[in-house]
Amino acid sequence: MNKQEIVDFMLTLPESELDYPFGADVMVFKVLGKMFALLSVNDGVVDINLKGAPADNEALTSMFTAIRPGYHMNKKHWVTVSVTEEIEDGMLKGLIDRSYELVVSKMKKADRERLAIQR
Template sequence: MNIEEVRDYCLKLKNAEESFPFGEDTLVFKVEGKMFLAMSLNDEDPHVAVKCDPDEALLLRDRYKAVVPAHHFNKKHWNDIYLNRDMNDHDIRRWILHSYESVILQLPAAIRRKYEYV
């Protein structure tokens, strides 16, 4: 995947919004005001930061060279996934969706009801 494909995929998720809260070089995607993905627009080795279940985060780091603890986020809950390494596009989309769903599952029940993840 490239950063444009990541952007297109994120914007297809229900109520996903993009913003630049950390400056013009870092694109952030949020759902219900909560961040589920961040990516630098200027890195030579493009990558995305995604939220992840802590146990799954460790397993992914062991399985893929593309996955490392997120540089600027809580390393227990966030992974960086490098887009041009050994993780295929299908799995990258899967972990983006996992991040999105993780954020939704932490929202109050009244808000979660708008989604399939109650």
């Protein structure tokens, strides 16, 4: 996936919004004001910070060179995914969905139900 395809996919998630709190070079994706992804381009490579379960993050970082502990994030709960040939589109979409779902799971019940209706 290229940068625009990734952005388009993330914006299809219910109540997803794009923000630039860290400047024009860093795209922050939020759901109801809570961040679920951070996207930047470094040396021509798209990097995405995504939330994940600690055990899953540990496994991913040990299996893929393109996935490492979250840059400038809590290294236990976030990973940075460099979008390279090693990361298939389906896997990337799954990681984005999982990050979104983890953030939504911590919201108030009414917000979770509202988002579930939209999905």
